[in-house]
Amino acid sequence: MGYLNKERILVIGACGQIGVELTLALRKIYGEGNVVASDLRDEHELLKGTGPYVSLDVMNKEMLHVLVIRHNITQVYHLAAILSATGEKNPGLAWHINMQSLLHVLDVAKEESLHKVYWPSSIAVFGPGSPKQHAPQHTIIEPTTVYGISKMAGERWLEYYHKRYGVDVRSVRYPGLISYKSAPGGGTTDYAVEIFHEALEEKRYTCFLSEDTHLPMMYMPDAIRATIELMEAPAEKITVRSAYNISAMSFSPGEISEAIRKHIPDLEVDYIPDYRQEISDTWPQTVDDSQARADWGWKPQYDLQRMTADMLVNLRPGFQLSGSGAA
Ligand SMILES: NC(=O)c1ccc[n+]([C@@H]2O[C@H](COP(=O)([O-])OP(=O)(O)OC[C@H]3O[C@@H](n4cnc5c(N)ncnc54)[C@H](O)[C@@H]3O)[C@@H](O)[C@H]2O)c1
Numbered sequence: 001m002g003y004l005n006k007e008r009i010l011v012i013g014a015c016g017q018i019g020v021e022l023t024l025a026l027r028k029i030y031g032e033g034n035v036v037a038s039d040l041r042d043e044h045e046l047l048k049g050t051g052p053y054v055s056l057d058v059m060n061k062e063m064l065h066v067l068v069i070r071h072n073i074t075q076v077y078h079l080a081a082i083l084s085a086t087g088e089k090n091p092g093l094a095w096h097i098n099m100q101s102l103l104h105v106l107d108v109a110k111e112e113s114l115h116k117v118y119w120p121s122s123i124a125v126f127g128p129g130s131p132k133q134h135a136p137q138h139t140i141i142e143p144t145t146v147y148g149i150s151k152m153a154g155e156r157w158l159e160y161y162h163k164r165y166g167v168d169v170r171s172v173r174y175p176g177l178i179s180y181k182s183a184p185g186g187g188t189t190d191y192a193v194e195i196f197h198e199a200l201e202e203k204r205y206t207c208f209l210s211e212d213t214h215l216p217m218m219y220m221p222d223a224i225r226a227t228i229e230l231m232e233a234p235a236e237k238i239t240v241r242s243a244y245n246i247s248a249m250s251f252s253p254g255e256i257s258e259a260i261r262k263h264i265p266d267l268e269v270d271y272i273p274d275y276r277q278e279i280s281d282t283w284p285q286t287v288d289d290s291q292a293r294a295d296w297g298w299k300p301q302y303d304l305q306r307m308t309a310d311m312l313v314n315l316r317p318g319f320q321l322s323g324s325g326a327a
Contacts, residue, residue, distance in 0.1 A: 007115065008034050010073045012058050012105070013080030015039040018120070018174075018223065020046050020182040022077060025224050027051050036071050039080070046181060059097065061104040068108055075231075077118040078105045084124050085276050086186035087147035098150035099157075106161045106169070114167070118231055121155050121173045121243035123216050124148035124188075128282045135284035137245050137291045144282050155242035162241040170230050171243035172292070175216035177223050178307060180314045188279045189215055192256055196311045199260050199267045200319075206270045209277055211254040214285040218248040219302035219310070226298055233296035244292040248300035249307070250285050259308040263322050 007030055014023045014037035026035045027050055037047055038056035047053060052071075058064055058080050067073070080101055087094030102119055109117045126135050127142040143149050151173075158169040176189025184190040191207050198205035218226075226246050230238075251259075257269045292298035302310070312319050 007074050008036070008072045009075045009077065010036050010038060010068065010071065011077045011079065012038050012056060012064075012101075013078070014047065014053075015041045015044040015182070016079055017177060017179055017182050017184045018220070019079045020044050021179065021220055021224050022079070022227060023047060024050060025228060026077070029228065036067075036073065038067070044182060058101040058104060061107070064104055065108050065111070068112055068114070073112075074114055075116045075118070076105055076109060076114060077227075078102065079120065081150075082147070083185050083187040084122070084145055084147040084279055085188050085190070087150075088145060088275065088279065091146035094146045095150055098147070099153060102154050102157060106157060106167060109167050109169075110161065110165045116168045116170065116231060117158075118170050118227065119154065119158060120227075121151045121171050122147070123173050123175050123283055123287060124279075125151045125155065125173060125243070126282070126284050126287075130284055132284050133286050134288040135245070135286070136288050137240065145279055148282075151243075158243070159241045168235055169241060170238060172226055172230060172246045173243045173287070174223055175218045175247065175287070177218055177220055178311065179220035180311055181220070188276045188283075189217065191253060192217060195253070195256060195260065195269070196315055199264050200312070200316050203264060203266050204268045204270075205257075206272055207253045208272065208274045209253050209280055210273045211257075211269075211271050212252050213273075213277065213280050214250050214252045214255075215280055215283060216247055216250050216285070216287050218246070218300065219307040222248050222300045222302050225301075226292075229298065230292075230296055237295050239295050240291060244295070244298070245287040245289045246292050246298055246300075247287045247289040248302060249304050251304050256304065256308070259304050260312070262305075263309070263312055263319075
């Protein structure tokens, strides 16, 4: 605990889908006052009263640098980014924000000798040339979206700063993430969150991907645990300084609809694929995470049925699960 108490953490992009839950989890471990949350946006409701909050535009390197010094920051979790679907609408902006913000964080980490930096990559680093099933840790990586290109380049920069300057960088390639606390921010897998809200409110959902589009997915509690377990692993266990594949489940819109129908039998789902179909068609259906399992003991806890039950009871307190799917 003595060691943990010395850490002062800055979370950048703390009001996003991952940031809110990660900030709350880090505050439990390191102490409320030791985790500074920051974002461009106003403080998220769920963060209010749980610890320090500052407004930060990570595109302003001076502002970032001053904040790191003023708060005696020792670790940075950099989550701010333009996501896959939004990125395709404005490729230049997505490239600029995703790359420049990472370089700002890596430079400040080098200059201030920070203990550790976390920056997430994504399954979007893979492309049409990558294996569709069990995409390996090391394989053909030729992404075709600007988001994927920025993640691929980001992974290279992480490894470069580690090798050249000794910065302790750590990263995972998150699959699509499903959560109930804060809304998703413009990704291609956002349908898997929207469908729960619409199923509970309207019993009807129009999906922007086709019924049989299988993608790697993960429930947020697993993603948060993966992040913290990776960051707490001894440095000598980390053999991948770009980003680790991690996997939990793979399903299609048709399959998640079936899983929800076990509890909401009259749910109706239509499929009207849009531009996001093309993005998802370039990604693998499953990834091989054996390196993460071997190096730092990664293991998921939630499958589709367990995640579905947990989402429904958390989104609607008092929701009665059908017996067969109860968590
Ligand atoms: N959510 C997913 O399914 C998923 C999957 C793979 C990878 N990721 C990666 O995880 C990270 C976080 O994703 P998320 O889903 O929480 O994204 P999000 O869009 O929900 O949150 C990002 C946050 O960053 C903030 N931000 C944007 N520009 C900023 C700036 N200039 N300065 C400070 N803050 C700024 C936004 O206001 C937002 O609150 C991203 O790097 C993303 O690529 C997410």
